[in-house]
Each structure stands twice: as structure tokens, then as C-alpha cells.
Amino acid sequence: xxxxxxxxxxxxxxxxxxxxxxxxxxxxxxxxxxxxxxxxxxxxxxxxxxxxxxxxxxxxxxxxxxxxxxxxxxxxxxxxxxxxxxxxxxxxxxxxxxxxxxxxxxxxxxxxxxxxxxxxxxxxxxxxxxxxxxxxxxxxxxxxxxxxxxxxxxxxxxxxxxxxxxxxxxxxxxxxxxxxxxxxxxxxxxxxxxxxxxxxxxxxxxxxxxxxxxxxxxxxxxxxxxxxxxxxxxxxxxxxxxxxxxxxxxxxxxxxxxxxxxxxxxxxxxxxxxxxxxxxxxxxxxxxxxxxxxxxxxxxxxxxxxx
Amino acid sequence: xxxxxxxxxxxxxxxxxxxxxxxxxxxxxxxxxxxxxxxxxxxxxxxxxxxxxxxxxxxxxxxxxxxxxxxxxxxxxxxxxxxxxxxxxxxxxxxxxxxxxxxxxxxxxxxxxxxxxxxxxxxxxxxxxxxxxxxxxxxxxxxxxxxxxxxxxxxxxxxxxxxxxxxxxxxxxxxxxxxxxxxxxxxxxxxxxxxxxxxxxxxxxxxxxxxxxxxxxxxxxxxxxxxxxxxxxxxxxxxxxxxxxxxxxxxxxxxxxxxxxxxxxxxxxxxxxxxxxxxxxxxxxxxxxxxxxxxxxxxxxxxxxxxxxxxxxx
Numbered sequence: 217x218x219x220x221x222x223x224x225x226x227x228x229x230x231x232x233x234x235x236x237x238x239x240x241x242x243x244x245x246x247x248x249x250x251x252x253x254x255x256x257x258x259x260x261x262x263x264x265x266x267x268x269x270x271x272x273x274x275x276x277x278x279x280x281x282x283x284x285x286x287x288x289x290x291x292x293x294x295x296x297x298x299x300x301x302x303x304x305x306x307x308x309x310x311x312x313x314x315x316x317x318x319x320x321x322x323x324x325x326x327x328x329x330x331x332x333x334x335x336x337x338x339x340x341x342x343x344x345x346x347x348x349x350x351x352x353x354x355x356x357x358x359x360x361x362x363x364x365x366x367x368x369x370x371x372x373x374x375x376x377x378x379x380x381x382x383x384x385x386x387x388x389x390x391x392x393x394x395x396x397x398x399x400x401x402x403x404x405x406x407x408x409x410x411x412x413x414x415x416x417x418x419x420x421x422x423x424x425x426x427x428x429x430x431x432x433x434x435x436x437x438x439x440x441x442x443x444x445x446x447x448x449x450x451x452x453x454x455x456x457x458x459x460x461x462x463x464x465x466x467x468x469x470x471x472x473x474x475x476x477x478x479x480x481x482x483x484x485x486x487x488x489x490x491x492x493x494x495x496x497x498x499x500x501x502x503x504x505x506x507x508x509x510x511x512x513x514x515x516x517x518x519x520x521x522x523x
Numbered sequence: 524x525x526x527x528x529x530x531x532x533x534x535x536x537x538x539x540x541x542x543x544x545x546x547x548x549x550x551x552x553x554x555x556x557x558x559x560x561x562x563x564x565x566x567x568x569x570x571x572x573x574x575x576x577x578x579x580x581x582x583x584x585x586x587x588x589x590x591x592x593x594x595x596x597x598x599x600x601x602x603x604x605x606x607x608x609x610x611x612x613x614x615x616x617x618x619x620x621x622x623x624x625x626x627x628x629x630x631x632x633x634x635x636x637x638x639x640x641x642x643x644x645x646x647x648x649x650x651x652x653x654x655x656x657x658x659x660x661x662x663x664x665x666x667x668x669x670x671x672x673x674x675x676x677x678x679x680x681x682x683x684x685x686x687x688x689x690x691x692x693x694x695x696x697x698x699x700x701x702x703x704x705x706x707x708x709x710x711x712x713x714x715x716x717x718x719x720x721x722x723x724x725x726x727x728x729x730x731x732x733x734x735x736x737x738x739x740x741x742x743x744x745x746x747x748x749x750x751x752x753x754x755x756x757x758x759x760x761x762x763x764x765x766x767x768x769x770x771x772x773x774x775x776x777x778x779x780x781x782x783x784x785x786x787x788x789x790x791x792x793x794x795x796x797x798x799x800x801x802x803x804x805x806x807x808x809x810x811x812x813x814x815x816x817x818x819x820x821x822x823x824x825x826x827x828x829x830x831x832x833x834x835x836x837x
Contacts, residue, residue, distance in 0.1 A: 254629055302808065311815030315575050315629055319761060320811045326754055326804030334798045449753060453640060456633055491648045498641045502622055505634055
């Protein structure tokens with residue numbers, strides 16, 4: 217019974233983690249779809265958002281969940297600036313080495329994480345919100361339950377907000393004109409250009425939205441996680457692993473991939489060892505590359521065509 | 524003249540220990556040569572074959588750990604790591620090649636990045652084998668003086684340079700460039716692209732690993748954070764080649780000279796020293812935007828800028 221309890225508890229925490237991972241990966245998948253580049257500064261942009269949330273909490277006592285509304289617009293503008301002044305000019309540069317833009321995002325990541333170290337020191341920080349250790353227990357609802365499961369309140373709250381943001385993004389992409397233009401650019405930039413979509417503006421918007429999404433993820437992560445300057449790399453890895461599992465540039469795939477990775481990681485952490493969780497992450501990444509190069513998206517597509 | 528330039532440089536370098544530079548300058552020269560080897564090795568795969576790798580720290584670190592583990596567990600001299608790392612790195616390259624080389628472009632870059640991280644985390648967690656974060660320390664140094672270290676790394680660099688020269692002027696080199704320029708076209712002309720990419724990766728991996736094994740012997744201490752980091756090894760490798768010039772013989776050497784001196788200068792400055800990665804990142808962005816083919820590749824462009832500047836000022 218204890219085994220089952222452990223398993224279910226791992227599954228629940230993996231699921232909650234997966235929802236947040238999905239939010240990180242959504243932004244990356246969106247950028248990947250429209251720009252055809254992997255944004256390797258993604259985690260560091262999240263780190264920026266987390267520092268914004270941290271300082272707002274420390275200096276003004278603003279709840280991290282509220283700072284979503286400050287951090288996301290700020291990083292939206294930051295992302296637009298990066299796209300306009302760094303990535304778009306590089307697209308026109310001729311060079312022997314391919315993937316110039318990807319290397320550029322690595323440079324950006326180096327600058328961001330190092331600047332954070334210099335400005336805010338390498339200390340581990342967290343926002344001690346007063347509901348941090350609140351939780352709901354299964355025995356509270358069902359008195360005679362044979363097993364005990366708990367649901368941490370900040371985790372659940374973050375998860376629910378992540379779901380809400382994901383649905384909002386889905387509505388934005390599928391119902392509004394701008395969303396449709398973004399999807400058109402992602403499908404075929406040349407055709408979109410011919411049909412009168414301002415491709416460059418869509419790229420700027422997409423990069424902005426991608427950064428805003430990861431900023432939300434950062435604000436949702438900070439009540440349940442701790443913060444240090446080089447944390448970005450870890451979440452960049454999470455982001456691109458999910459993007460590959462989900463299928464490059466597919467937003468639906470990113471959500472499913474996020475859940476898969478979240479569950480897989482907490483399973484490795486529980487059953488193999490805490491330190492091995494990153495290895496599990498990369499093992500599933502390599503497995504996805506080798507056995508399922510199209511990602512989850514290719515399975516979804518095959519299903520649809522089968523009907 | 525240009526043909527004999529490498530030979531002249533080699534001869535000059537042979538004479539360097541007789542000048543009697545201070546230990547510090549010898550240390551810098553050794554580092555420059557080591558980074559030239561890594562840069563040249565990366566250049567085979569990234570510059571000539573067009574497969575950009577973000578994970579050369581994996582090869583470097585495995586080379587270093589091969590030497591370290593031979594010393595730690597078998598009790599033999601870590602210098603055996605040089606020949607041993609060739610064997611280990613060949614095996615590793617074949618495995619990595621099998622997994623990653625079926626991928627193209629950005630996928631390949633990501634896969635190598637992930638493999639570099641896998642190596643780091645594995646080295647951190649296999650505590651019984653690698654001593655984890657404690658690292659491996661060589662208790663007795665072979666030489667206190669730097670002269671022999673200098674000659675050894677000079678020899679490795681010369682061999683690396685010759686290998687690259689020979690390979691790139693043979694049929695193999697043309698295959699590599701063909702793959703870089705257009706993989707589909709190369710394949711349709713009957714080049715077994717995966718096979719030649721694997722050869723390129725093996726060469727690159729072995730040479731990087733040799734540099735790693737040398738590093739273990741030279742520095743006498745390694746831990747996963749020193750030999751497997753993403754920014755300080757993998758990305759600096761890419762930078763060495765990008766600054767100097769991808770797909771040129773001399774580029775990585777120029778890049779290594781610039782990067783090592785720059786790193787030393789920046790680190791020695793008060794206050795700014797902690798921000799060396801910021802400065803490296805800005806340089807990287809600058810190079811990508813304005814000198815995408817590096818100093819050796821774009822020197823004509825550099826001349827033009829300077830000439831224009833001179834004309835404007837005179």
C-alpha cells in the first residue's frame with residue numbers, strides 16, 4: 217500500500233510539474249514554429265521574470281501570482297526588442313556556419329545569466345509566501361481512505377493558472393486574426409507574405425509572446441521553487457527537450473510533451489535518485505530524437521489523417 | 524611565404540622555451556596551444572562538415588576523465604591517458620555519431636548540447652567511479668617546469684594541424700565540404716553522408732579528447748564543473764572558431780590567441796572580472812552580427828573598414 221501511495225503521489229507531483237513545464241515549452245515551441253530557431257536563452261528570460269517577481273515581492277510585498285501581470289508585459293517588450301534589433305539583422309548575414317541565430321541566443325543567455333550573477337550575487341533566493349506549505353489532504357475529504365495523498369496548494373494554484381494561460385493562448389491562436397496570421401507564418405512564411413501578412417511583425421510578436429509565456433511560467437514557479445542566476449540553463453534544457461518530444465513547433469505537442477516530461481522526471485527522481493533526474497530528462501530526449509523524430513505531433517497528425 | 528607560415532610559426536614556437544619567459548607567460552602559451560587544438564578539432568566537424576556542435580565539452584571532459592581515472596583507479600601515470608583517450612573517444616564518438624548524426628541542423632546541435640550535459644551529470648553522479656564533485660587530483664606532478672608541457676602540447680597541436688591539412692586536401696576533405704554545402708546533393712552524388720559525418724565526428728572527438736587528457740596532466744585537477752561546462756568549454760570552443768574564422772586552417776589558432784588573452788585580461792581586471800561571461804557573450808553577438816566568418820574569413824572586410832576609416836580621418 218505504501219508503494220501505491222508513493223507511486224500515486226509521484227504521479228500527482230509529476231503531473232503538476234508537467235503543467236508548468238508545458239507553459240515553458242509553449243513559448244519555445246511557438247518561437248520554434250514561426251522562426252525555425254531554438255531559443256537557447258529561453259530559461260534565462262524566465263530567470264529574469266523570476267527576479268522581477270522576487271524583487272516585487274521583497275520590496276513591495278506583491279504576491280508572485282500578481283506579478284505575472286507586470287513581468288509578462290515587461291518581457292513581452294524585451295522579446296520584441298531582441299527579435300527586432302538582434303535576430304532580424306542576423307537573418308540577413310551571410311556566413312559559412314549555419315544556425316547563426318541559435319548561437320546568438322546562446323550569447324544572449326550568457327550575458328543574462330552572468331549579469332544576474334553580477335547584479336544579484338549567486339545566492340539562492342525564494343519568496344517566502346505564507347501559503348507555501350498549505351496543502352489539501354485526501355483524508356480530509358474521504359475519511360476512510362486507505363492511502364494518504366496530498367496536494368500542495370501553491371503547486372495546484374500554479375498548475376491551474378498555467379492551464380488557464382494555455383487555454384487563453386489556444387483561443388488567441390485559433391480565434392483572433394493576429395493569432396491566425398502567426399499560425400500562417402509558422403506554416404509557410406513565403407505564402408503568408410504573399411497573402412499580405414506582415415511576417416516581420418509576426419516574428420516580433422511571436423518572440424514577444426514566447427517571452428511573455430515563459431515570464432508567466434517564471435512567476436508561477438517562484439512560490440514553489442528557489443531562484444539563482446544560473447537556473448536558466450536548466451529550464452532551457454527542459455524547454456527544448458519538451459519541444460523535441462512534442463514535435464518541433466507544435467503547441468499541442470508541447471503541452472503533451474510537458475506532461476510526459478514532468479511525470480517522467482518525478483518518476484526518475486523518486487525511483488532512481490534526485491541527482492539522476494536530469495539524466496532521465498536527456499535520456500527521454502535522445503529516445504524521442506531517435507525513435508520519434510516528429511514528436512508527439514506526428515502521432516496526433518497520423519491519427520487525424522487516419523480518420 | 525604563406526605556404527611556409529605554419530612551419531615558421533612552429534619553428535619560432537620550438538625556440539620559445541629558450542627565451543626564458545616567466546612561468547605565467549608559458550602557462551598562457553600552453554593554454555593558447557590547447558585551445559587551438561580544441562578549436563581546430565571543432566572546426567573539422569563544425570567548420571568543414573557543417574555540423575555545429577554545442578557539446579564538445581563532452582569529448583574534452585571524457586578525455587580528461589580517461590586520464591584521471593587511469594591514474595585514480597589503476598595507479599598508472601596519467602600520461603597513459605593520451606593514447607587511452609584515443610580508444611575511449613573513438614568509442615564515444617561512434618556512439619554519439621550513431622545517435623546524433625541521423626539528425627540535421629538545429630536538431631544535431633541540440634542533441635550534442637544534451638549529450639554534453641548528460642556527460643556532466645553522469646560524472647557528477649557516478650561517485651564511485653569519478654569521485655563526483657570531489658574531482659580527481661594528481662598528487663605528484665610530472666614536471667614543475669613548464670617546458671616539457673609546452674613541447675608536448677606543441678607536438679599535439681602540430682600533429683592536429685597536419686592531420687587537418689592532410690585530410691582537407693584529400694578526397695575526404697572534399698566530401699566533408701560537399702556535405703556542408705548541400706547534404707542532399709552530396710548524397711545524390713553517391714557520398715555516404717552518415718559515414719563521412721561519422722568519420723568527421725570521430726576525428727574531431729579524438730583530437731578534442733587528446734587535448735582533454737593533456738589538460739588533466741597539465742592542471743593536475745579536474746571535476747565535472749571544470750571539464751564539462753556548457754559555457755566555459757562548449758561555447759568558448761564555438762567562439763574560438765567563430766572569432767578566428769570557421770573553415771580556415773589558421774582561424775582556430777588566431778581565435779585561440781585572441782580568446783585566451785582576452786580571458787586573461789578580463790579576468791585580471793578588478794570589478795569587471797566577474798562579468799567575463801557577459802563580455803564574452805557580447806563579443807559573440809557582435810561577431811555573429813558583423814564578422815560572421817571570423818577574422819581569417821573576413822579580413823578583407825576588416826581591411827576595408829579600416830581603410831575607409833583612415834581615408835575619412837586623413
